[in-house]
Amino acid sequence: DGLGSLTQKKIVITAGPTYEKIDPVRFIGNYSSGKMGFALAEACAAQGAQVTLIAGPVSLSTTHPGIRRIDVESAEEMYQAAVRTFPDSDAAILCAAVADYRPEVQSDEKIKREKTGDITMHLVPNPDIAAALGKMKQAGQRLVGFALETTNEVAHATEKLERKNLDFIVLNSLKDKGAGFRCDTNKVSILEANGKLTEYPVKPKNEVAGDIVEKLASLLK
Numbered sequence: 001d002g003l004g005s006l007t008q009k010k011i012v013i014t015a016g017p018t019y020e021k022i023d024p025v026r027f028i029g030n031y032s033s034g035k036m037g038f039a040l041a042e043a044c045a046a047q048g049a050q051v052t053l054i055a056g057p058v059s060l061s062t063t064h065p066g067i068r069r070i071d072v073e074s075a076e077e078m079y080q081a082a083v084r085t086f087p088d089s090d091a092a093i094l095c096a097a098v099a100d101y102r103p104e105v106q107s108d109e110k111i112k113r114e115k116t117g118d119i120t121m122h123l124v125p126n127p128d129i130a131a132a133l134g135k136m137k138q139a140g141q142r143l144v145g146f147a148l149e150t151t152n153e154v155a156h157a158t159e160k161l162e163r164k165n166l167d168f169i170v171l172n173s174l175k176d177k178g179a180g181f182r183c184d185t186n187k188v189s190i191l192e193a194n195g196k197l198t199e200y201p202v203k204p205k206n207e208v209a210g211d212i213v214e215k216l217a218s219l220l221k
């Protein structure tokens with residue numbers, strides 16, 4: 001309607017976990033529900049943005065017509081979709097809990113149980129999507145990341161902000177009640193590239209998304 005703070009803006013959002021295939025029936029994954037990323041997609045679309053939502057395996061649906069959804073499974077697929085769509089975008093919000101490693105070999109057949117003893121699996125690193133987009137970032141484009149820390153939160157978040165060339169990073173602490181994975185609420189702080197730190201109270205994820213979108217919109221003006 002032309003009244004939203006993100007009208008005409010194109011935003012890429014990654015959300016959810018990634019699954020790294022071991023064999024046809026097994027994978028390495030994590031507990032990310034995708035709720036925060038999906039709430040961000042809805043909040044951006046509500047402000048008039050054209051959203052590309054790159055979603056890992058989640059059981060969530062989107063309703064807003066301003067959201068185009070690309071479903072992926074692995075970190076490599078998520079990386080390919082993000083690198084393809086970012087150049088034509090005004091901003092990206094990297095909300096996905098990307099697996100850091102994947103099995104070096106993905107077996108075509110179901111791996112059989114050994115009769116005795118242990119087995120080992122060799123893991124290789126996945127691409128860092130945020131860092132890759134940080135390298136691609138052009139003047140005027142904005143990049144937002146997330147950090148989930150258990151110790152030295154601000155120091156670690158600052159290091160990530162700089163290393164990945166982010167404009168701001170949303171910090172959530174696992175220590176806070178009502179924050180993080182699988183919850184409907186979250187408690188975040190936003191650390192900006194200029195060093196400014198803003199702390200927010202525990203809120204429903206859709207309201208947290210509103211705070212993040214407001215900060216992003218102010219940087220895209």
Ligand code: C5P
Nearest residue numbers: 094095096098127128129130145146147
């Ligand atoms: O380094 P760390 O995984 O803690 O960084 C978290 C941030 O980087 C999040 O925004 C996450 O979505 C992003 N990330 C990514 N690709 C990876 C790992 C993390 O985009 N392979």
